Amino acid sequence: MEKRFSPYLSKIKPTLKLLLDELLKLFPYASILAVDVKGKRFTVNTRTVSIADSRTSERGFVVRVNTRNNYCEYSFNNINEDNYNEILLHIVKQTRMIEIIGDKKEVDLTDLPLINEEVINKSFYRDTLKVGLSTKEIIEKLNELKDEIHNHSDMDVNGIANLELTEVSKMFLSSNKDLEQYYNWGDGVILAATSSDKGVKYNFSSESGCSLEEILTKLKEKTAELVDVASKLHRARPVKPGTYDVICSPEVTGLIAHEAFGHGVEMDMFVKNRAKAIEYLNKEVASNKVNMYDGANVFEQVSSYFFDDEGTLAQNTQIIDNGILKNGINDVLTAMRLNVLPTGNGKRESFERKAYTRMTNTYFAPGNDKLEDMIKSIKHGYFLVGSLSGMEDPKNWGIQCIASYGIEIINGKLTSNWIAPVLITGYVPDLLKSITMVSDDLEMFGSGYCGKGYKEFVKVSDGGPYLKARVRLG
Amino acid sequence: MIKNLVNFLNSKKELYGWRIIHTYLDGKEAYFIKNTLDMCRGKDIEKCEVTIFKKFQQSENTSVGSYTFFVHPTMSGAEIEEELDNAIYACQYALNPSFSLTLPSNYQPYPILSNLKSYQFDQLLGEIVSCVLNVDEIHESEINSFEVFLEKKDIRLITSTGIDYKATTYLGNIEYITNYQGEKEEIELYDFYSFANYNEQDIKSRIFEQLRISKDRGNAIKTPNLGLFNVILKDESVRKVLNYFNVQTDLQSIYQKVSKAKLNQFIQNSDASGDKITLQKVPFLVNSPKSLPFDLNGVILKPITVIDEGRVINYHGDSKIASYLNQPTVGIMPNSKYNCGSTSINELKTKPYLEVVSFSNLQVDPLIGTIGGEIRLGYYFDGTNVIPVTGGSISGNIMDIINNFKLSKESVSFDSYEGPKYLLAKLIVTGND
Numbered sequence: 001m002e003k004r005f006s007p008y009l010s011k012i013k014p015t016l017k018l019l020l021d022e023l024l025k026l027f028p029y030a031s032i033l034a035v036d037v038k039g040k041r042f043t044v045n046t047r048t049v050s051i052a053d054s055r056t057s058e059r060g061f062v063v064r065v066n067t068r069n070n071y072c073e074y075s076f077n078n079i080n081e082d083n084y085n086e087i088l089l090h091i092v093k094q095t096r097m098i099e100i101i102g103d104k105k106e107v108d109l110t111d112l113p114l115i116n117e118e119v120i121n122k123s124f125y126r127d128t129l130k131v132g133l134s135t136k137e138i139i140e141k142l143n144e145l146k147d148e149i150h151n152h153s154d155m156d157v158n159g160i161a162n163l164e165l166t167e168v169s170k171m172f173l174s175s176n177k178d179l180e181q182y183y184n185w186g187d188g189v190i191l192a193a194t195s196s197d198k199g200v201k202y203n204f205s206s207e208s209g210c211s212l213e214e215i216l217t218k219l220k221e222k223t224a225e226l227v228d229v230a231s232k233l234h235r236a237r238p239v240k241p242g243t244y245d246v247i248c249s250p251e252v253t254g255l256i257a258h259e260a261f262g263h264g265v266e267m268d269m270f271v272k273n274r275a276k277a278i279e280y281l282n283k284e285v286a287s288n289k290v291n292m293y294d295g296a297n298v299f300e301q302v303s304s305y306f307f308d309d310e311g312t313l314a315q316n317t318q319i320i321d322n323g324i325l326k327n328g329i330n331d332v333l334t335a336m337r338l339n340v341l342p343t344g345n346g347k348r349e350s351f352e353r354k355a356y357t358r359m360t361n362t363y364f365a366p367g368n369d370k371l372e373d374m375i376k377s378i379k380h381g382y383f384l385v386g387s388l389s390g391m392e393d394p395k396n397w398g399i400q401c402i403a404s405y406g407i408e409i410i411n412g413k414l415t416s417n418w419i420a421p422v423l424i425t426g427y428v429p430d431l432l433k434s435i436t437m438v439s440d441d442l443e444m445f446g447s448g449y450c451g452k453g454y455k456e457f458v459k460v461s462d463g464g465p466y467l468k469a470r471v472r473l474g
Numbered sequence: 475m476i477k478n479l480v481n482f483l484n485s486k487k488e489l490y491g492w493r494i495i496h497t498y499l500d501g502k503e504a505y506f507i508k509n510t511l512d513m514c515r516g517k518d519i520e521k522c523e524v525t526i527f528k529k530f531q532q533s534e535n536t537s538v539g540s541y542t543f544f545v546h547p548t549m550s551g552a553e554i555e556e557e558l559d560n561a562i563y564a565c566q567y568a569l570n571p572s573f574s575l576t577l578p579s580n581y582q583p584y585p586i587l588s589n590l591k592s593y594q595f596d597q598l599l600g601e602i603v604s605c606v607l608n609v610d611e612i613h614e615s616e617i618n619s620f621e622v623f624l625e626k627k628d629i630r631l632i633t634s635t636g637i638d639y640k641a642t643t644y645l646g647n648i649e650y651i652t653n654y655q656g657e658k659e660e661i662e663l664y665d666f667y668s669f670a671n672y673n674e675q676d677i678k679s680r681i682f683e684q685l686r687i688s689k690d691r692g693n694a695i696k697t698p699n700l701g702l703f704n705v706i707l708k709d710e711s712v713r714k715v716l717n718y719f720n721v722q723t724d725l726q727s728i729y730q731k732v733s734k735a736k737l738n739q740f741i742q743n744s745d746a747s748g749d750k751i752t753l754q755k756v757p758f759l760v761n762s763p764k765s766l767p768f769d770l771n772g773v774i775l776k777p778i779t780v781i782d783e784g785r786v787i788n789y790h791g792d793s794k795i796a797s798y799l800n801q802p803t804v805g806i807m808p809n810s811k812y813n814c815g816s817t818s819i820n821e822l823k824t825k826p827y828l829e830v831v832s833f834s835n836l837q838v839d840p841l842i843g844t845i846g847g848e849i850r851l852g853y854y855f856d857g858t859n860v861i862p863v864t865g866g867s868i869s870g871n872i873m874d875i876i877n878n879f880k881l882s883k884e885s886v887s888f889d890s891y892e893g894p895k896y897l898l899a900k901l902i903v904t905g906n907d
Contacts, residue, residue, distance in 0.1 A: 052541065059548060077548065100600050101600045195732070241699070393834055398865065400835060402846060425904070427865075474868075
């Protein structure tokens, strides 16, 4: 393993192995996930500067054991070669919760087999960021971005340039697995908030999934458009509610992939009977121009890794194949319950939290159409840009996506009529089946965090090509 | 660990000051699919966040550089020293106008108001599980899955100025999904309940109500296109809308010039026909897991009225920003308390309305005021009948409703909010036509 893998994890590994040996004497299955994540967040805005460890920073452990055919976990962050027996006692005590709760008359216990793991002993390494800048140089570059935002604006503007750099070291130990990985990612965001008598409007742009220097260079290229959009939003009007032909920019495409279908094929929802998708496996759910994937091993992005938080190697899962729903994504316990192979999508918000089935890098595959032809094909509709937020509804396939703004298209040409913000709602298959053109582009965006319900926030990226679809706007 | 860390920090004579936020978290969790235990989890986590401050003189201006980093309990002395040296180096690039660090005050230890302190968490977890599983049944309506979280957090704040405050907070969360088998398909609704006091009856009532309305979603028709219409929001949705006033009066928003709120001026029109907002920021609210007697800068918190009958009379927030703007120190207050209106919910419902009781996720942007969300369940009163509806969306902007919304006289208290239970406003309803 190259030198950037956490020296601390390398040092504590023998102690963790001793703990694992003791656990395996008591439990038929035991694993330990150890994490050491160093994240830094640099923020320069018009009036303040800050540097701090980011919210992704963590160092700790989670043990998973099987007892009475149930799985139980214990998260902790203070272990050394002298106290690992105390940790062992805590874990044993923790498993007694199964008895306390399981002995209640109204409670049934799960009956799960042991996790069957292949033997793998491997280390992985990826340095996407190639950090060659000092703290001083990073702050200088962010100041330049902030100044560019000011230079491009003739309005009262608050410019923000934010950069998050994260180094991840993780180790997974079980009787059959001894895995180590190091990878890093960066995520830069610029934001312009402009004020007028009528109020404040803001616009933001992001870059991720490349070297630090590229992130900063690409953000610089975007500052003029960022400010232009932030000022134009002041004259944007609410959309007249209705159903329209639209062109989705890659950010909106990614939002739809993520919210409309990504959450819907998280297979832990299949187990809970919370996903309509289970009824549609191998059935048509989208137009035949739609191909959709989720994978941690396909891009160098913010959710690209070599193994997940349960020690399953990363994959790239094809979810929709020419309009037909083919596969879902899963964590290892879900895979066992459904008797399918794990897809490497078991992710935790942190070592403190439970692993759920989560998306990684979710995207629609490119097609063959050209953006110009797509715009030309619309008599009256909107070009939708920017991703503000979304919400899943895997059970009933409702959609809620909010795009930053839309530009009216009349007779195949973009006009100067803007709408903002744009609420997209509807029924997932209606939207996906309405897709008639797919461009030959592919862009990914990784500035956001994804929640499961309203919690468990993890880093994801999503994106795709430009799509032509018919949707309800409000 | 704290003692060594304080010694490290005190040995760095070049520092202007430092702050340590130390927390110890004891947590228990249970995950269920219907009545089957899916997993139980426990955690013992020690966290330590350190911020250092260093003064810099640039010509005639004094600036303060700061840097915040985490010290993990497994860090060696050499690692902490390295982190600290890096932080001291980085400070010079994070310069902001100078400010005074908070000094100690006559702090009385916080009396713990939560009844969770009197329970063993293992036992309480079992008790809550039984409570959830014994909610009265509604035909064809059931709990699909639920998760229960209990947390005790010991917080200690230590600063270079001599502050050493301690408090313990308790938090309970229940996330649950309810299903109803409708004629066409099975539907679900989501709810998330946070509490600082365990009350079996409160939990049972809340879940029972959710089961009841799940049945309504199962039988709902598609929301009609109503255009600009009387929309009644409830509970969390009201909190989201009223949070606009909280954010607009936050010192950060004022300093960053993203708020137009001005002291002694009306944030609503002085002759607004709707209800006037009165907002208090308070350190304690019954059942709020976020209640805390001090903020993490060391400011002892006292209730303060921020907006009085639509007029901004105080700002609230970070003491550093307060000093930049020459405002009194109020501190970062965890809870918001809004005065209720004078109209009962029955009076609000005399004309045709759409009451939305569940959204996919109502989004309210507290800076620009936009409101939008997909309707999972609403009740449409057409003047004669009340009809459950689903799908479609509501949208609008706070700026368009700020002078004529109505607040109910019925109140509600949950999480860090206390205030009106219902809000009536004219919003655009986009249906399925």
